[in-house]
Amino acid sequence: MAERKGAGDEIRLEVPTTPDLLRLVRVVASGLASRLGFPIDAVEDVRLAIDELCWTVASRAELTSTLAVRFVILDAAFTVEARLQPAPAEAAVAALSALSQRILDTLVEDYALLAPSDGQGAGFRMRTKRG
Amino acid sequence: MALDAARREELRRLLDIFVETRSQEAAARLIEGHLPLARHLARRFADRGQPLDDLVQVASIGLLKAVERFDAERGVEFATYAAHTILGELKRHFRDAGWAVRAPRRLQELYLELTRLVDELSQSLGRSPTVAELASSAGVTEEEVLEALEAGQAYRSSSLDAPAPGADGDASVASTLGQVDVAMATAEQRAELAGLLDRLATRERRIVHLRFWEDRTQAEIATELGISQMHVSRLLAKSLAALREVSA
Numbered sequence: 001m002a003e004r005k006g007a008g009d010e011i012r013l014e015v016p017t018t019p020d021l022l023r024l025v026r027v028v029a030s031g032l033a034s035r036l037g038f039p040i041d042a043v044e045d046v047r048l049a050i051d052e053l054c055w056t057v058a059s060r061a062e063l064t065s066t067l068a069v070r071f072v073i074l075d076a077a078f079t080v081e082a083r084l085q086p087a088p089a090e091a092a093v094a095a096l097s098a099l100s101q102r103i104l105d106t107l108v109e110d111y112a113l114l115a116p117s118d119g120q121g122a123g124f125r126m127r128t129k130r131g
Numbered sequence: 132m133a134l135d136a137a138r139r140e141e142l143r144r145l146l147d148i149f150v151e152t153r154s155q156e157a158a159a160r161l162i163e164g165h166l167p168l169a170r171h172l173a174r175r176f177a178d179r180g181q182p183l184d185d186l187v188q189v190a191s192i193g194l195l196k197a198v199e200r201f202d203a204e205r206g207v208e209f210a211t212y213a214a215h216t217i218l219g220e221l222k223r224h225f226r227d228a229g230w231a232v233r234a235p236r237r238l239q240e241l242y243l244e245l246t247r248l249v250d251e252l253s254q255s256l257g258r259s260p261t262v263a264e265l266a267s268s269a270g271v272t273e274e275e276v277l278e279a280l281e282a283g284q285a286y287r288s289s290s291l292d293a294p295a296p297g298a299d300g301d302a303s304v305a306s307t308l309g310q311v312d313v314a315m316a317t318a319e320q321r322a323e324l325a326g327l328l329d330r331l332a333t334r335e336r337r338i339v340h341l342r343f344w345e346d347r348t349q350a351e352i353a354t355e356l357g358i359s360q361m362h363v364s365r366l367l368a369k370s371l372a373a374l375r376e377v378s379a
Contacts (some may be wrong), residue, residue, distance in 0.1 A: 023281070030277055031262050039259035040249055041349045043280070044364045048371060097378060098324055103371065108342045 007017045011071040014085065017061040023111025025069050025082070026050045032071055032078050038130055046128055049107040050080065052100050053124040056113065057084060060122060067123075083114065137166070142209075152204045158198050162191070165213055169194045173221045186221065192219030235282070242283030244269055245276060246361040252351055253360065283361070284368045324362065330377055335370040338363060 013028055015021045024079070029050045033043045058067065061084050067080040096113060104126070106112045111126040142164045149157035169190035197216035201209055248268050252260035257379050266273045328336050334356070341347040341355070349367070353360040 002178060027277070027281060030208075030280065034262035034273055034277055037263070039261055039262050040265060041259040041360065041364070043262060044349065044368075047280075047284075048368060051368070052371065052375070099327060099378070102343050106346060 007073055007075045009073045011073075013069045013071075014066050015069070017058040017065045017067050017084070022054050022058060022067065025054055025067065025080075028069075028071060029078075029080060032073065033128060036073070036076060036078065036092075036130070038128070042128075042130055045107040048125035049085070049104055049111070049128075051127060052103055052107075053080075053111065053113075053126060055095055056100060057082060057122055057124055060084070065121070074127075076130055077109070079125060079127045081114075081123065081125040087116045087119055087121035146201075146209050147205075149198070150201070161198050161209075162194055164190065165197075165210070168210065168213060169217055169227055172214060172221065176221050186224075189221055189224045190217045193217035195219065238275075238279045238282040241269065241271060241275060241279040245279055247285075249360050250353070259285075259350060259360070261350075282307045284365050327374055327378060331370055331373065335366055338366050339370050339374075342367060 011028060011032070013025065015024050026047050029046050030043050033046045038046070054067065058065075061067070066085050067082050068085045069080060072079045072081075107129070109127045109129040113122065114125060115121040116122050142161065145157050145161050145164065148154060149161055170187050173183060173186035176186050193216050194213055196210070197213035200213055200216070205212075245265055248265055249260060250270060252264060256264070260268075262273050262276050266276045269276065328339065331339065338352055338356070341352045342349070346363040347355075349360045349363045353363045356363070
């Protein structure tokens with residue numbers, strides 16, 4: 001099978017918002033970082049950032065929620081966008097603590113929490129930093 | 132878990148005092164008296180890959196909750212109620228610590244080898260190695276390296292109850308905390324943050340400070356503390372998980 005690392009390729013994942021399954025988001029993210037040749041410390045940064053953001057968003061999730069995650073590969077980085085599905089009945093918007101902001105400022109190039117919109121729940125997006 | 136008759140009687144008496152007075156002293160003695168039960172129940176879970184000390188700590192929290200919530204009106208023996216509450220706490224611990232899946236031995240061994248290789252390669256390459264380079268040096272696939280990383284960093288919630296600040300003799304660290312505050316917007320945020328970081332053991336707090344406030348790399352922190360880069364990485368992950376837990 002021909003290998004392709006094309007920029008623009010997407011990976012989609014939908015996982016229940018339980019800790020043991022949310023770790024799959026971290027696994028995919030570290031796999032992508034590895035594939036893009038990130039040094040090991042940058043791979044670790046990606047893992048920590050994903051943990052922080054998933055936890056922030058999932059802490060507002062209902063028991064039956066899932067997190068729909070879309071990874072988009074760029075040239076030497078990738079973006080992650082995640083949304084709770086379905087949108088919780090009360091459109092609670094997660095907020096990042098001062099500590100989370102400090103952590104994410106260090107670990108990733110760009111990040112934001114996403115407010116619920118068009119029937120989609122709250123979520124986050126982030127863009128990695130290769131280190 | 133058989134207690135002699137005199138001891139049982141003493142615990143019953145303590146319980147009566149506690150139910151009547153809600154005295155903190157009686158509560159403390161009740162907890163102390165039932166610690167063997169907590170330890171006994173914790174040992175039942177000892178084959179699940181978590182240190183017994185951590186489990187005893189979780190069981191003790193269950194015991195504390197049992198003392199706080201016990202209602203004598205229900206006509207249930209305290210020991211029965213406590214055992215139920217402690218088991219509930221232990222089960223909840225394993226359910227919530229879903230990230231802390233027990234790693235197979237081969238991954239634990241690979242993780243240890245990677246710990247050594249990361250430092251060696253960092254030194255020879257003058258930069259942090261990639262996963263591909265690590266895999267090649269260890270003679271395994273990249274997926275196995277990633278699996279080992281995942282296994283090696285299985286999170287545990289125990290770091291919040293680690294030694295108190297200064298307990299490891301590193302007195303200078305406490306003074307660096309003041310600098311943590313500088314970039315925070317409000318006094319309230321500063322106080323909240325300092326309170327959170329205070330929950331970490333001295334070394335962990337120092338690592339968090341160096342990484343997120345001084346923007347030092349994991350390799351630089353490892354050199355400064357005289358530990359491996361992977362160890363820094365693991366302590367960082369553990370500390371952040373613990374901070375999330377306490378701020379929840």
